[in-house]
Amino acid sequence: MKKENVIEADQLTKTFGDFTAVNAISFEVKKGEIFGFLGANGAGKTTAMKMLIGISKPSSGTAKVAGFDVYSQTEFIKKNIGYMSQKFALYDDLTVKENITFFGGIYGLSRKKIKEKRAQLISELGLEDISNKLVGSLPLGWKQKLSFSVSLLHEPKIVFLDEPTGGVDPITRRHFWEMIYKAADQGTTIFVTTHYMDEAEYCDRVSIMVEGKIEALDTPKKLKEQFKVESMNDVFLKLARNIEAP
Amino acid sequence: MKRFIGFIKKEFYHIFRDRRSLFILFGMPIAQILLFGFAITNEINNVDIAILDHSKDATTEEIINKISASKYFTIKQIIVREADIETVFKKGKIKAVLNFEKDFSKNLIKEQKATIQIITDATDPNTANSITNYINAILQNYQQSKNKGIQIDYQIVPQTRMVYNPELKGVFMFVPGVMTIILMLVSAMMTSISITREKELGTMEILLVSPLKPFQVIIGKVVPYIFLSLVNATVIVLLSIFIFKMPVAGSLFLLGAESVLFIITSLALGILISTIAQTQQAAMMISLMGLMLPVILLSGFIFPIASMPIPLQIISNIIPAKWFIIIIKGIMLKGVGITYVWKETLILIGMTLFFIGISVKKYKIRLE
Numbered sequence: 112m113k114k115e116n117v118i119e120a121d122q123l124t125k126t127f128g129d130f131t132a133v134n135a136i137s138f139e140v141k142k143g144e145i146f147g148f149l150g151a152n153g154a155g156k157t158t159a160m161k162m163l164i165g166i167s168k169p170s171s172g173t174a175k176v177a178g179f180d181v182y183s184q185t186e187f188i189k190k191n192i193g194y195m196s197q198k199f200a201l202y203d204d205l206t207v208k209e210n211i212t213f214f215g216g217i218y219g220l221s222r223k224k225i226k227e228k229r230a231q232l233i234s235e236l237g238l239e240d241i242s243n244k245l246v247g248s249l250p251l252g253w254k255q256k257l258s259f260s261v262s263l264l265h266e267p268k269i270v271f272l273d274e275p276t277g278g279v280d281p282i283t284r285r286h287f288w289e290m291i292y293k294a295a296d297q298g299t300t301i302f303v304t305t306h307y308m309d310e311a312e313y314c315d316r317v318s319i320m321v322e323g324k325i326e327a328l329d330t331p332k333k334l335k336e337q338f339k340v341e342s343m344n345d346v347f348l349k350l351a352r353n354i355e356a357p
Numbered sequence: 358m359k360r361f362i363g364f365i366k367k368e369f370y371h372i373f374r375d376r377r378s379l380f381i382l383f384g385m386p387i388a389q390i391l392l393f394g395f396a397i398t399n400e401i402n403n404v405d406i407a408i409l410d411h412s413k414d415a416t417t418e419e420i421i422n423k424i425s426a427s428k429y430f431t432i433k434q435i436i437v438r439e440a441d442i443e444t445v446f447k448k449g450k451i452k453a454v455l456n457f458e459k460d461f462s463k464n465l466i467k468e469q470k471a472t473i474q475i476i477t478d479a480t481d482p483n484t485a486n487s488i489t490n491y492i493n494a495i496l497q498n499y500q501q502s503k504n505k506g507i508q509i510d511y512q513i514v515p516q517t518r519m520v521y522n523p524e525l526k527g528v529f530m531f532v533p534g535v536m537t538i539i540l541m542l543v544s545a546m547m548t549s550i551s552i553t554r555e556k557e558l559g560t561m562e563i564l565l566v567s568p569l570k571p572f573q574v575i576i577g578k579v580v581p582y583i584f585l586s587l588v589n590a591t592v593i594v595l596l597s598i599f600i601f602k603m604p605v606a607g608s609l610f611l612l613g614a615e616s617v618l619f620i621i622t623s624l625a626l627g628i629l630i631s632t633i634a635q636t637q638q639a640a641m642m643i644s645l646m647g648l649m650l651p652v653i654l655l656s657g658f659i660f661p662i663a664s665m666p667i668p669l670q671i672i673s674n675i676i677p678a679k680w681f682i683i684i685i686k687g688i689m690l691k692g693v694g695i696t697y698v699w700k701e702t703l704i705l706i707g708m709t710l711f712f713i714g715i716s717v718k719k720y721k722i723r724l725e
Binding site: 164165166186189190192194196197198200201202203204205209212213214216217218219245 | 568
């Protein structure tokens with residue numbers, strides 16, 4: 112069965128003056144897929160992502176997210192996606208419960224729905240004892256897990272994760288990826304940027320951006336075969352070196 | 358609407374859980390109004406003076422008694438040599454010395470003219486001026502009482518009357534100024550800080566990705582501050598009425614409406630600052646240097662605009678606070694209605710629209 116595309120980008124470009132941050136990238140992401148969006152710092156990942164989530168207008172090219180156009184239908188896009196940025200965007204001076212209620216509220220969930228979701232989320236994460244504590248007092252790993260759960264609160268079709276596991280220990284990262292798999296199993300599409308090449312191996316497909324262009328796009332297994340190397344790390348290094356060398 | 362209420366609730370959590378902002382919001386207005394009301398004053402009260410009396414006769418004694426009987430002066434020291442004048446001033450306590458010439462009474466009767474030298478410590482020019490004026494007034498009064506019954510061919514009797522603030526209370530001048538500063542501080546600085554804080558923490562991004570529209574985010578952030586500023590304005594007015602016995606001659610409703618207008622002007626400025634500043638610190642510096650200083654120096658709050666050099670007078674026109682101070686002074690002290698302050702009101706409205714216009718433009722550029 113062929114699954115539908117939830118993200119389609121065609122020749123998507125973003126320029127700032129003379130500088131081309133994202134240079135005519137094209138790709139598709141299928142429903143329920145875990146799509147890894149890789150690239151070095153400054154390769155244009157974040158800029159590309161910002162165009163897809165509707166907070167930055169593309170300079171040229173087209174893209175559809177959840178079936179909606181990134182130029183004219185950003186409002187609909189926003190209702191259908193979740194987003195977790197690299198800074199954990201929860202409010203430190205609000206309690207766990209208050210954060211959940213607030214974000215549920217701005218996505219327009221009903222009070223009953225929020226209550227239901229809140230209870231479910233708190234029990235799933237095992238936060239019962241500290242649900243009335245300020246988020247600022249939680250360890251980083253918990254904040255990230257909570258932040259991810261909050262981005263799924265309104266049951267979005269796609270969730271965008273911008274370097275979600277920066278700065279946490281391997282065990283927490285492992286837990287985090289378990290949560291990602293679970294969400295993908297339930298049909299949520301995951302679009303994730305990361306620096307960690309071992310995480311790239313967990314993705315269904317990955318794209319690697321170098322200097323604004325997508326230089327490689329396939330399953331991790333095929334990429335390794337294509338570049339004749341053992342790990343995604345080597346794929347990445349080889350690509351980056353080729354671009355720099357000539 | 359429900360989203361909006363949730364947003365505002367969250368904003369209040371931020372405010373009430375942050376001691377620093379709570380202090381700025383509620384401690385500062387009260388501290389400022391009490392400070393300005395009680396401590397900083399141009400009024401003359403119990404000023405210490407010294408007397409150097411070279412003649413020591415009936416007339417000089419009468420004058421000295423009259424001066425010491427007034428509540429304005431306390432005679433702290435009697436000195437006997439000219440050289441001592443310098444010494445007492447250097448010690449700093451004595452602010453003025455009265456120097457009666459030799460044979461004061463005799464000269465007065467014989468030549469119809471006698472001289473008193475009033476020497477004041479002008480390290481503080483305002484006080485020195487006031488002291489001279491007060492002593493002059495006492496002397497004139499004495500002269501008039503002496504001349505009673507004597508027919509003089511020509512006499513000009515000035516009758517002065519200070520209107521709107523007959524007791525010349527300094528606090529009447531400060532209340533409008535302090536109110537302006539507080540409203541500016543709370544509205545412009547606090548909102549610009551709270552908006553840049555969301556930028557710094559990265560939550561602004563999350564809000565922009567959410568279905569909330571950017572203007573809803575901004576309005577959600579400023580509404581709590583409109584409310585808090587109004588609470589502050591009310592506290593200041595109540596303090597000045599009940600503690601400083603300052604009358605509100607005009608309509609309270611008009612005062613409230615004009616305050617809301619000025620609050621909105623300041624909020625627009627705060628939003629503008631937050632579009633420029635990337636960090637809370639930058640927002641705070643811009644607010645303090647760009648808003649507070651001009652408000653204190655150029656709005657006519659402390660230094661009268663009419664006595665400024667022309668270039669500064671022109672610059673003062675672009676400071677919203679100047680117009681607001683004119684308006685509330687008019688309403689509180691003179692009791693004027695909108696027919697007298699419509700021009701200033703229009704200027705404030707114009708400025709507000711201008712600031713909002715630029716903010717919207719800047720905001721769009723940022724989103725491109």
